Amino acid sequence: MDFLLDPNIWIAFAMLTALEIVLGVDNxxxxxxxxxxxxxxxxxxxxRLGLGFAMVSRLLLLFSLSWVMGLTEDLFTVFNQAISGRDxxxxxxxxxxxxxxxxxxxxxxxxxEQDGPPETDPAAVKAAGARLFWGIIGQIAxxxxxxxxxxxxxxxxxxxxxxxxxxxxxxxxxxxxxxAKPIGEFVDKHPSxxxxxxxxxxxVGMALTAEALDAHVPKGYIYAAMAFSLAVEALNIRxxxxxxxxxxxx
Numbered sequence: 415m416d417f418l419l420d421p422n423i424w425i426a427f428a429m430l431t432a433l434e435i436v437l438g439v440d441n442x443x444x445x446x447x448x449x450x451x452x453x454x455x456x457x458x459x460x461x462r463l464g465l466g467f468a469m470v471s472r473l474l475l476l477f478s479l480s481w482v483m484g485l486t487e488d489l490f491t492v493f494n495q496a497i498s499g500r501d502x503x504x505x506x507x508x509x510x511x512x513x514x515x516x517x518x519x520x521x522x523x524x525x526x527e528q529d530g531p532p533e534t535d536p537a538a539v540k541a542a543g544a545r546l547f548w549g550i551i552g553q554i555a556x557x558x559x560x561x562x563x564x565x566x567x568x569x570x571x572x573x574x575x576x577x578x579x580x581x582x583x584x585x586x587x588x589x590x591x592x593x594a595k596p597i598g599e600f601v602d603k604h605p606s607x608x609x610x611x612x613x614x615x616x617x618v619g620m621a622l623t624a625e626a627l628d629a630h631v632p633k634g635y636i637y638a639a640m641a642f643s644l645a646v647e648a649l650n651i652r653x654x655x656x657x658x659x660x661x662x663x664x
Contacts (some may be wrong), residue, residue, distance in 0.1 A: 423578060426575070426578050427578050427581055427585075430578065430579065431581075431582040431585050434565060434586035434587075435590065438561070438565070438590045440618045441557070441558065441561045441590070442590050442594050443597070443614060443615060444514075444557055444615060445464040445554055445598075446461075446594060446597050446602075447518060447611060448553060449461055449464070449550065449598055450598060450601065450608070451546065451550065457595075457598065458595065460547065461594045461598065462591065463554075464551065464554040464555075464558070465590055465591045465594060467555045468562060468587060468590075469583060469584065469587040471555075471558050471559050472562040472565060472583045473584075475562055475563060475566040476566055476579050476580060476583065477576075495628070500626075501625075501626040501627070502626070503559070503563050504560065504563070505623060505626035507557065507559070507560025508560075508618075508619045508620065508624075508625075508626060510560075510619075511560075511616075511619030511622065512619035512620065515612045518612050519612045519616075522608060522609055522612065566579075604647075604651060606647055606651075607644070607647055607651075610643050614640045617639070
């Protein structure tokens with residue numbers, strides 16, 4: 415237990431936890447947007463399952479460190495570009511995220527009015543709801559693996575104690591679980607913010623694809639651009655609220 419008194423352990427834990435939370439922002443946004451398509455009574459369950467998958471996948475990867483680090487070794491070369499297992503995961507994950515975010519933007523902007531009449535058969539409604547629920551959980555699980563791989567490789571580069579890594583992962587997922595619901599409700603309440611979040615996921619997908627091709631794009635640039643866009647949208651939301659209040663007061 416003496417290691418608990420080592421300040422270096424606590425510093426490493428705090429830094430890694432903060433990093434895991436920052437790296438989990440895109441995961442939270444992805445989960446929040448997909449969960450928003452579910453009935454209200456299923457959203458909390460889907461959030462818990464999605465973040466549970468995120469924690470399990472990260473822990474499994476942590477306990478398979480030799481295999482994870484082996485993914486960074488080159489497998490083959492295409493047009494003088496060395497490709498590793500990690501590159502393949504990031505490439506397919508980035509392409510999946512690009513497709514999914516672009517499709518969700520289309521649904522949000524163009525296809526909203528094309529929905530057919532609501533289903534009236536209770537059995538059919540229940541079956542459709544179950545398919546949608548598990549389909550969303552499957553998509554969350556796929557992207558969790560991609561985000562977890564990058565997160566674990568980053569953790570290995572920062573800390574050499576598996577216990578610190580596990581504690582940081584569990585703590586960060588706990589924080590994300592606490593934050594996921596209010597973030598999801600806010601995104602669902604403001605359609606313009608939802609489109610911005612989807613655009614953010616497109617940027618993340620592009621960054622993952624570029625990373626797979628050894629073109630490193632610092633995520634700080636993406637987060638800074640998204641923070642600026644959200645700040646502008648927050649001013650727009652505030653302005654719209656004031657205009658609405660003024661109209662109601664007249």
